[in-house]
Amino acid sequence: MTMPRQRMLVSGGSKPSLPNHVRIQFDPLRQAYAVLAPEKIFWPNEISLDILRRCDGSSTVETIVADLASDYDAPEEDVEGDVTTFLQEWSDKLLVRL
Amino acid sequence: MSASLPPIGMLAEITHRCPLQCPYCSNPVELLKANRELDTRTWLDLFDQAADLGVLQVHLSGGEPTLRRDLEQLIAGLAARGVYTNLITAGVGIADGRIEAFAEVGLDHLQLSFQGARAETTDRIGNHGGSHEKKLETARRARAAGLPLTINAPIHRHNIEEVPEFIELALSLGAERLEIANVQYAGWALTNRDALMPDREAVDRQGEIVEAARERLTGIMNIDFVTPDYFATYPKPCMGGWARDAFMVAPDGAVLPCHAAQTIPSLAFERFGARTLAGIWNDSPAFNAFRGTDWMQEPCRSCERREIDWGGCRCQAMAIAGDAAATDPACVKSPIHARMAALIDEARHAAEGAPADVPFVHRRIGTVVDM
Ligand code: SF4
Ligand code: SF4
Numbered sequence: 001m002t003m004p005r006q007r008m009l010v011s012g013g014s015k016p017s018l019p020n021h022v023r024i025q026f027d028p029l030r031q032a033y034a035v036l037a038p039e040k041i042f043w044p045n046e047i048s049l050d051i052l053r054r055c056d057g058s059s060t061v062e063t064i065v066a067d068l069a070s071d072y073d074a075p076e077e078d079v080e081g082d083v084t085t086f087l088q089e090w091s092d093k094l095l096v097r098l
Numbered sequence: 099m100s101a102s103l104p105p106i107g108m109l110a111e112i113t114h115r116c117p118l119q120c121p122y123c124s125n126p127v128e129l130l131k132a133n134r135e136l137d138t139r140t141w142l143d144l145f146d147q148a149a150d151l152g153v154l155q156v157h158l159s160g161g162e163p164t165l166r167r168d169l170e171q172l173i174a175g176l177a178a179r180g181v182y183t184n185l186i187t188a189g190v191g192i193a194d195g196r197i198e199a200f201a202e203v204g205l206d207h208l209q210l211s212f213q214g215a216r217a218e219t220t221d222r223i224g225n226h227g228g229s230h231e232k233k234l235e236t237a238r239r240a241r242a243a244g245l246p247l248t249i250n251a252p253i254h255r256h257n258i259e260e261v262p263e264f265i266e267l268a269l270s271l272g273a274e275r276l277e278i279a280n281v282q283y284a285g286w287a288l289t290n291r292d293a294l295m296p297d298r299e300a301v302d303r304q305g306e307i308v309e310a311a312r313e314r315l316t317g318i319m320n321i322d323f324v325t326p327d328y329f330a331t332y333p334k335p336c337m338g339g340w341a342r343d344a345f346m347v348a349p350d351g352a353v354l355p356c357h358a359a360q361t362i363p364s365l366a367f368e369r370f371g372a373r374t375l376a377g378i379w380n381d382s383p384a385f386n387a388f389r390g391t392d393w394m395q396e397p398c399r400s401c402e403r404r405e406i407d408w409g410g411c412r413c414q415a416m417a418i419a420g421d422a423a424a425t426d427p428a429c430v431k432s433p434i435h436a437r438m439a440a441l442i443d444e445a446r447h448a449a450e451g452a453p454a455d456v457p458f459v460h461r462r463i464g465t466v467v468d469m
Binding site (some may be wrong): 005006007008019020021023025027029030034036038039041091092093094 | 104106107152154155180182184206207209244246248269274275316317318319320322
């Protein structure tokens with residue numbers, strides 16, 4: 001496995017995935033999904049979770065946006081902005097690979 | 099008394115044995131020998147109970163955890179419960195094939211310490227010739243086995259100038275994460291405080307270097323910066339707050355709110371086995387002693403940061419203020435905050451008066467230390 005030794009920027013064609021040090025897991029005790037990473041645990045809200053679940057390494061950001069827009073019945077432009085911001089932030093923290 | 103929440107993280111110090119002898123080691127000065135360590139079955143039972151209690155992340159540490167021949171079994175036990183497992187190793191003397199085996203049974207992440215960014219520094223600080231080379235090999239094997247890697251750099255007077263080289267080293271090894279962790283003065287590090295304390299100028303320079311590197315390496319490598327307490331304005335939320343969401347277990351099964359908790363003489367700690375983990379976490383007087391904010395005195399009691407840093411480190415309050423319930427002296431509001439600056443100066447004078455190498459007390463099992 002090679003590391004991205006360069007900062008990646010989100011584009012419509014990026015195919016985001018979760019790197020192997022990041023895991024999403026349901027915690028039955030707290031009845032919530034946890035994102036487990038080295039030294040950190042995140043508790044994503046529903047929308048973040050919906051984005052992360054679609055980061056399967058084969059769907060493009062465009063597909064993910066279209067999908068979410070129809071699920072949430074929201075205009076694609078709005079969803080696109082939110083998804084791009086979210087993925088860029090998570091990629092910058094090395095929690096999502098683009 | 100504050101009610102307990104389920105714990106999220108656990109640090110399991112499965113052994114105190116270690117091939118290195120770092121003078122900054124956070125282990126207690128009285129180290130436990132192998133015959134005091136919990137056996138495989140007891141650790142596995144403890145891990146099960148930890149998962150039931152809500153623990154999501156376990157750090158397997160030591161000493162050197164890979165000295166336990168049953169480490170593969172322990173990792174497998176944690177993985178079976180879906181616990182995120184991090185191995186904290188010095189990366190020296192790990193037999194061929196074992197790192198691959200750890201990955202195979204479900205290890206999630208490996209954290210490897212480097213005592214220096216240069217071979218001579220690493221070998222001198224750990225008092226172990228050839229250790230740097232072995233660590234490089236461990237890093238390569240971990241990457242080849244597909245394990246994500248954190249490089250841990252414990253920083254003090256004798257390697258603070260190597261911070262830029264640590265950053266390059268971590269990048270060259272393909273680490274996703276680098277921890278620049280200024281030594282916390284507990285355990286062996288407290289014994290060696292005068293020899294380890296960096297100068298103020300070096301600390302300021304370090305801060306600028308790390309800030310710049312963080313910016314430059316956004317999206318490339320995460321840098322976690324554990325700043326040095328003695329130079330701070332506010333303390334750190336030690337362990338995220340006493341008995342709030344994490345705890346540790348010593349090799350003999352003593353369950354502790356933090357590393358240095360045993361330096362607080364008024365507290366008695368319970369051992370796993372004599373009692374269940376849930377029993378200890380929820381009801382043990384030692385865990386309840388500083389849980390939440392009810393135990394606080396002024397200035398913490400009425401401070402707006404009391405649920406940010408939880409009054410800082412209890413063991414540092416004990417060591418420097420002589421009262422475990424005092425405000426952490428690292429805090430600017432502590433009535434004895436000036437003592438921190440005095441200790442920095444004392445260390446500087448000791449360092450200037452000493453030969454180029456202030457002698458360390460190297461960590462050893464069975465060493466007698468005059469405090
Ligand atoms: S700090 Fe050094 S001596 Fe202590 S456990 Fe780690 S490698 Fe061993
Ligand atoms: S007074 Fe206490 S609570 Fe307030 S900042 Fe200092 S240590 Fe934290």
